[in-house]
Amino acid sequence: MKISIIGATGLVGREIIKILSEKNLINGNTIYLYASEKSAGKKLKVGSKFLKVMPLSLSTILPCDFALFSAGSLVSKMFAKEFTKKGAFVIDNSSAFRRKNNVPLVVPQINGNTITNKTKIIACPNCSTIGLVLPLFYLLKHAEIERIVVSTYQAVSGAGKKAIEDLNNGTTKKLNEPIKNNLIPQIDHFLYSGNTFEEDKMIYETQKILNRKINISSTCVRVPIQNCHSESVNITFNKPFSAKMAKNLLKNGQKIELLPLPMPTLANGSNNVFVGRIRKDYSFKNTLNMFLCFDNLRVGASLNVVSIMEYIILNKINGN
Numbered sequence: 001m002k003i004s005i006i007g008a009t010g011l012v013g014r015e016i017i018k019i020l021s022e023k024n025l026i027n028g029n030t031i032y033l034y035a036s037e038k039s040a041g042k043k044l045k046v047g048s049k050f051l052k053v054m055p056l057s058l059s060t061i062l063p064c065d066f067a068l069f070s071a072g073s074l075v076s077k078m079f080a081k082e083f084t085k086k087g088a089f090v091i092d093n094s095s096a097f098r099r100k101n102n103v104p105l106v107v108p109q110i111n112g113n114t115i116t117n118k119t120k121i122i123a124c125p126n127c128s129t130i131g132l133v134l135p136l137f138y139l140l141k142h143a144e145i146e147r148i149v150v151s152t153y154q155a156v157s158g159a160g161k162k163a164i165e166d167l168n169n170g171t172t173k174k175l176n177e178p179i180k181n182n183l184i185p186q187i188d189h190f191l192y193s194g195n196t197f198e199e200d201k202m203i204y205e206t207q208k209i210l211n212r213k214i215n216i217s218s219t220c221v222r223v224p225i226q227n228c229h230s231e232s233v234n235i236t237f238n239k240p241f242s243a244k245m246a247k248n249l250l251k252n253g254q255k256i257e258l259l260p261l262p263m264p265t266l267a268n269g270s271n272n273v274f275v276g277r278i279r280k281d282y283s284f285k286n287t288l289n290m291f292l293c294f295d296n297l298r299v300g301a302s303l304n305v306v307s308i309m310e311y312i313i314l315n316k317i318n319g320n
């Protein structure tokens with residue numbers, strides 16, 4: 001099998017390489033690394049070998065089975081179709097295709113079945129959305145959700161490697177405001193509605209993945225934490241839902257771990273969404289509060305990309 005990693009030198013790309021290695025998907029397979037012109041020739045450790053990074057251009061695209069894109073939406077828009085022409089399934093981490101009707105937006109354990117033999121491009125949801133929909137999926141086994149109010153505390157790694165420099169050096173090279181000793185209640189650009197694009201992504205993508213028109217109010221905040229996103233979530237159901245019942249459903253959920261206090265220092269490096277502070281909200285009927293924390297580079301990006309690839313292989317989806 002041949003796997004291309006586009007954006008291999010970035011935070012997500014490097015984590016994809018790590019996860020492929022952890023899942024023993026390097027030995028016996030051919031891995032191609034792509035990044036921008038300025039990384040051409042750089043060598044990255046992939047399993048036990050060092051592989052050269054190729055500059056991405058129409059002339060450097062090699063035939064492959066999977067093209068895993070984590071290089072921003074412009075690069076995906078320019079090059080994803082070119083990889084499909086070379087026979088690849090494209091699994092895209094950017095926002096380029098998430099809203100296209102014919103592109104499945106996938107968290108495999110929830111809606112892997114939306115990938116069909118006709119699918120060529122699969123979109124991976126935004127990191128904040130993946131962490132949210134995983135616990136919601138299990139809670140939906142008991143009751144429908146009428147409304148969600150979610151506030152995020154998003155780590156700096158969510159904005160890529162240049163933002164980490166901003167955190168460490170107090171600069172504003174990537175983020176538009178200083179993040180050191182600060183927090184920024186804006187992620188991505190503002191929309192006409194007053195929401196930011198990040199807030200809108202959480203609303204739209206949650207509805208698409210869960211296939212429900214849930215009412216969602218979202219506020220996304222960048223916090224001066226290097227890695228791991230957290231979310232405070234208030235959920236109103238269509239019938240009574242005790243905290244005990246929610247814990248019982250969640251404790252058996254795949255990739256969910258119950259903890260009294262989910263925190264970035266605990267979630268860092270884990271493949272699970274940590275869920276805690278589950279309690280009744282006495283201010284409104286049929287409502288629960290909970291707090292989530294997860295590694296945005298793994299759970300919110302690279303692990304989901306690799307899990308989509310594994311789902312396609314396991315289910316023998318051929319993309320013809």
Ligand SMILES: NC(=O)c1ccc[n+]([C@@H]2O[C@H](COP(=O)([O-])OP(=O)(O)OC[C@H]3O[C@@H](n4cnc5c(N)ncnc54)[C@H](OP(=O)(O)O)[C@@H]3O)[C@@H](O)[C@H]2O)c1
Pocket residue numbers: 006007008009010011012013034035036037038039040056069070071072073075093094095125126127157158159160161162296297300301
């Ligand atoms: N960070 C997260 O938690 C997260 C979560 C979910 C989704 N995502 C999405 O994943 C993507 C990557 O995020 P990241 O955090 O890894 O960003 P990053 O650390 O800034 O890395 C960006 C990567 O894209 C490459 N790149 C930039 N321009 C390119 C071009 N013209 N041609 C080829 N490669 C190019 C960079 O190569 P050079 O090193 O050569 O510049 C680098 O490898 C983004 O679309 C982001 O929205 C990120």
